[in-house]
Amino acid sequence: MKVLLVGDYPPPYGGVAIHVQQLHGYLRGCGVEARVLDIGKGGRPAPDVLPMRSPTHFGLRLAGFLSSGWTVHVHTSGNNPKSWVLAGMVGGMPGLRASRVITLHSGLLPDYLAASGARRNFARVALAGYARVVAVSGAVRDALLSCGVPEEKVVVLPAFCASQVRPGPVPAVVDAARARRKPLLAMAHHPSPVYGRKLAFRALRRLAEANPHVGLALFGPGTDSEEFLRDVRDLHVAGNLEVLGELEHSAALGLIARSDAFLRPTTHDGDSISVREALALGVPCVASDVCARPEGTRVFAAGDAEDLARAVTEAVAAGPSLHPSVDAGPELLALYAELAGTANPSKQSHEDFDTGETRHAAQ
Incomplete structure (x- = not known):
């Protein structure tokens, strides 16, 4: 063949x-x-x-x-x-x-x-x-x-x-972020509004009011753009961000594996690989309800920053949990x-x- x-x-x-x-x-x-x-x-x-x-x-x-x-x-x-x-x-x-x-x-x-x-x-x-x-x-x-x-x-x-989900070594900045953030959240970033950056920042602001040590690690393209910097400034989240830029995929998996929860606040989705990767690694995953999500995902009402913050709080409190992966x-x-x-x-x-x-x- x-x-x-x-x-x-x-x-x-x-x-x-x-x-x-x-x-x-x-x-x-x-x-x-x-x-x-x-x-x-x-x-x-x-x-x-x-x-x-x-x-x-x-x-x-x-x-x-x-x-x-x-x-x-x-x-x-x-x-x-x-x-x-x-x-x-x-x-x-x-x-x-x-x-x-x-x-x-x-x-x-x-x-x-x-x-x-x-x-x-x-x-x-x-x-x-x-x-x-x-x-x-x-x-x-x-x-x-x-x-x-x-x-x-x-x-x-x-x-x-699922058999190919293999976390690799991470840059030193990831270990540093892990050491100073409690909890450490992770999210795949893209400049497209479909990925829900503003919503994540609004939820992060709410989480930081209750816990100033919370951090959101972002990886992916577009974190050096004017639009990104404007959103960081306007939504007052600079002190709670860990901006990592683009990571090798194995390093991104390493980051997710070290995180307390993974966020997927998208406005549209097909079947997110990153959601399934987080679940396969036993990391709590919080995702929008815009589509059917795999078993074990905590969903929140799409577009609702308060509901996203609630779901993240519950996910972190519940802790790691492995789920069957396709x-x-x-x-x-x-x-x-x-x-x-x-x-x-x-x-x-x-x-x-x-x-x-x-x-x-x-x-």
């Missing part, structure tokens, strides 16, 4: 990229010949990860894999035109021996598709070439069915590989095996494929 994953690969460390990285690691650990066609910004070199140098280069490489019978699994958000162009391109490219799977990750997808009949029609056509369509939540599944995607093609499977790895591996048997994939060796790829690139 040979599997090509198409999607973002870290860095940066977004949810889709982390899932692609973890799924790739799981497949390689199972002895599967697996590669990644990185359509993101192109991080540091990694084994069997191929950067995309240009759209033409991407098309040629993809054509080589498809013609060689690899099972291709696309990972994309589904909440913007670029995402659906990618889906349509991979799904419509010739390659009869190659089965295709796509995972649609974004909690914004239902609203995106609901806004336009043209979008729903395009989505239905773009997904026609896929043997299976993986939705990360029931809401995403329902949105796809409303487009006319056949129900038997759609499976709901969280984008999470693992998409074995289920996807079984799916690939089923589809590979149907598709009669090529038995070319690595060397044969590389020669074929070079031939495509030369045309």
Whole structure:
């Protein structure tokens, strides 16, 4: 069996990229010949990860894999035109021996598709070439069915590989924050308002009134922007923040593991990898009620800073607790095996494929 994953690969460390990285690691650990066609910004070199140098280069490489019978699994958000162009391109490219799977990750997808009949029609056509369509939540599944995607093609499977959650060493600033903050809260930051930064700051201000030693450790992009600094100043939380910037994923897991609670105050969500990672590590997790959350999550009313502060207080008081975690790895591996048997994939060796790829690139 040979599997090509198409999607973002870290860095940066977004949810889709982390899932692609973890799924790739799981497949390689199972002895599967697996590669990644990185359509993101192109991080540091990694084994069997191929950067995309240009759209033409991407098309040629993809054509080589498809013609060689690899099972291709696309990972994309589904909440913007670029995402659906990618889906349509991979799904419509010739390659009869190659089965295709796509995972649609974004909690914004239902609203995106609901806004336009043209979008729903395009989505239905773009997904026609896929043997299976993986939705990360029931809401995403329902949105796809409303487009006319056949129900038997759609499976709901969280984008999470519990076996790959492995905390690593942390920078000294994390240990310093742990030593001076009681409690220490953690939150993944992004400049998009979807991530709920202002709401988290308002809740933090309420928590600090009762306990001035509380701290919120933020990791992720955008913490050096003018908008971020303005919110810190206007909401008076500078004294309770630990701003860590972007962390390697293993270091981010190390931070979460050292925290008293993890916050996910989003306004929209699909199926958050970070929520499941916190729960898998036994760390109390507080998340908005904008979607179904995994067992063990303490939810609060979206947009309500007072309710968020209440839920955090209760979570910290309750303390650590391990909860069962799903693992998409074995289920996807079984799916690939089923589809590979149907598709009669090529038995070319690595060397044969590389020669074929070079031939495509030369045309």
